[in-house]
Amino acid sequence: MSEMKKIKNLKEFSTSADRFEGANLLCPGCAHSIIVREVLNATNDDLILSASTGCLEVCTAVYPYTSWDASWIHIGFENGSTAVAGAESMYKALKTKGRLKQPDRKPKFVSFAGDGASYDIGFQWISGCMERGHTMMHVVLDNEVYANTGGQRSSSTPIGSSATTSPAGRKSYGEKKNKKDMVSIMASHGIPYAAQVSPNKWKDMVKKIQHGLSVEGPSFINAISACTTEWKFDPKDTMAITDLATDSLVFPLYEIIDGHELNITYRPKNIVPVEEYLAAQGRFKHLFKDEYKYLIKEWQERVDAKWAQLQRREEARV
Amino acid sequence: MANKGWDEFEIGAMLRSFEGPIKDIATTHQEDRAYSGNNSFTASVADWRIEKPVFNKDYCIDCQFCWIYCPDISIISRDKKMIGVDMDHCKGCGICVEVCPTNPKSLLMYSEQTDEEQALAAWPAKDTSKADSKGEE
Numbered sequence: 001m002s003e004m005k006k007i008k009n010l011k012e013f014s015t016s017a018d019r020f021e022g023a024n025l026l027c028p029g030c031a032h033s034i035i036v037r038e039v040l041n042a043t044n045d046d047l048i049l050s051a052s053t054g055c056l057e058v059c060t061a062v063y064p065y066t067s068w069d070a071s072w073i074h075i076g077f078e079n080g081s082t083a084v085a086g087a088e089s090m091y092k093a094l095k096t097k098g099r100l101k102q103p104d105r106k107p108k109f110v111s112f113a114g115d116g117a118s119y120d121i122g123f124q125w126i127s128g129c130m131e132r133g134h135t136m137m138h139v140v141l142d143n144e145v146y147a148n149t150g151g152q153r154s155s156s157t158p159i160g161s162s163a164t165t166s167p168a169g170r171k172s173y174g175e176k177k178n179k180k181d182m183v184s185i186m187a188s189h190g191i192p193y194a195a196q197v198s199p200n201k202w203k204d205m206v207k208k209i210q211h212g213l214s215v216e217g218p219s220f221i222n223a224i225s226a227c228t229t230e231w232k233f234d235p236k237d238t239m240a241i242t243d244l245a246t247d248s249l250v251f252p253l254y255e256i257i258d259g260h261e262l263n264i265t266y267r268p269k270n271i272v273p274v275e276e277y278l279a280a281q282g283r284f285k286h287l288f289k290d291e292y293k294y295l296i297k298e299w300q301e302r303v304d305a306k307w308a309q310l311q312r313r314e315e316a317r318v
Numbered sequence: 319m320a321n322k323g324w325d326e327f328e329i330g331a332m333l334r335s336f337e338g339p340i341k342d343i344a345t346t347h348q349e350d351r352a353y354s355g356n357n358s359f360t361a362s363v364a365d366w367r368i369e370k371p372v373f374n375k376d377y378c379i380d381c382q383f384c385w386i387y388c389p390d391i392s393i394i395s396r397d398k399k400m401i402g403v404d405m406d407h408c409k410g411c412g413i414c415v416e417v418c419p420t421n422p423k424s425l426l427m428y429s430e431q432t433d434e435e436q437a438l439a440a441w442p443a444k445d446t447s448k449a450d451s452k453g454e455e
């Protein structure tokens with residue numbers, strides 16, 4: 001593992017010089033940029049970045065502006081990961097041939113993509129990057145919906161959420177399929193590092209980003225990104241909603257090393273009922289009607305079962 | 319900067335963040351960077367705001383919660399001190415106010431038209447109904 005930026009506490013972290021800029025066009029209160037800031041500020045190394053089509057990409061590269069103070073590329077919806085993988089391969093080849101102009105600089109390769117671009121449309125491309133073993137990190141900004149095109153469901157959209165292609169109404173409670181377990185799928189490639197992160201737990205996030213950036217080979221990060229527009233909550237509440245997500249264990253924080261060593265990295269002191277997380281967002285409003293209340297109970301049971309499973313995996317190291 | 323028409327914009331073009339080279343961007347703060355006209359830092363989203371945050375440094379404990387959770391790089395912190403809000407880039411989301419742990423808060427939202435001096439002069443007193451809140455790591 002290579003040497004990493006020292007970040008003892010938040011005061012020290014706040015001396016970072018951001019390489020992501022304001023006057024981008026993300027919604028007020030959008031968690032995408034909070035996540036991007038925490039990822040980029042976790043290192044002082046040079047960065048080779050990409051973003052797949054989605055809110056982050058369209059809002060930070062609005063002609064004639066860029067909001068990125070680092071090498072950054074966008075190609076399509078599906079291939080942000082492979083763009084970075086290509087750059088990483090070139091870097092390795094030039095290094096082997098001794099043709100790097102500044103061999104002392106050790107750039108980090110990071111691709112950002114939404115859940116639509118990662119769980120669905122760029123799925124095989126990311127899988128290819130993980131399998132081929134590029135030294136790169138893929139970060140999912142997981143807002144559980146195709147936000148940029150108006151809130152269509154993705155395979156990350158959870159049961160009971162109202163999305164524009166799975167709307168709640170008189171005949172339906174919204175999305176009927178369960179969220180895909182992307183962290184496990186990616187870890188199953190046997191990659192050195194996979195983790196789930198959340199921007200409210202900035203220290204855990206920085207630790208995991210630094211771990212991922214310091215290994216040889218691919219790392220995969222799934223970051224919960226509360227979306228004020230599609231989840232339907234007030235922009236000021238982005239961090240409060242995120243706290244509810246981690247403290248209700250709807251979004252547990254853990255890491256998987258080398259595909260098998262699972263560590264839970266955050267155990268809430270007071271576990272919040274899932275109901276509170278659901279009640280805080282308009283996308284789940286209909287679940288509180290009498291005929292759908294059984295779904296809230298099922299939600300809690302699913303979350304409890306997942307938490308029990310994570311704990312068993314942590315113990316068993318499998 | 320002279321805007322090009324959409325059909326004059328080259329595919330695969332590069333938008334330069336800075337005028338000329340910077341040795342180490344990761345340790346150079348905004349005030350020392352030579353931003354190019356292509357960097358969104360040179361633009362403003364101030365007209366998005368309906369409400370704005372006002373900062374009262376008398377109560378601030380420099381915990382930096384506002385800095386870490388501001389989505390828009392609009393909390394200016396230097397040398398571990400919170401020194402103010404960047405009003406060109408703040409979108410008025412109100413997150414900084416929500417996460418500020420002091421009592422009374424060191425940041426509060428006011429309508430965009432509010433006079434800052436007046437807001438500071440009429441800052442609310444400590445809310446004694448709440449348990450003492452302090453910053454934590």
Ligand SMILES: Cc1ncc(C[n+]2csc(CCOP(=O)(O)OP(=O)(O)O)c2C)c(N)n1
Nearest residue numbers: 053054055077114115116117145146147148
């Ligand atoms: C191949 C392809 N299909 C569809 C689109 C249209 N499209 C652009 S962004 C987007 C949604 C992105 O969703 P996600 O990846 O979850 O990112 P978010 O906007 O939610 O951050 C879609 C469907 C496209 N650009 N390319």
Ligand code: SF4
Nearest residue numbers: 027030055227228229
């Ligand atoms: S729609 Fe959601 S993800 Fe997209 S910019 Fe707005 S808050 Fe962010």
Ligand code: SF4
Nearest residue numbers: 388408409411412414
């Ligand atoms: S209101 Fe929002 S954008 Fe403005 S400084 Fe506070 S957190 Fe940042």
Ligand code: SF4
Nearest residue numbers: 378379381382384418
């Ligand atoms: S959150 Fe409040 S107390 Fe903490 S640095 Fe910001 S203004 Fe000061």
Ligand SMILES: [Mg+2]
Nearest residue numbers: 114115145147
């Ligand atoms: Mg999405």
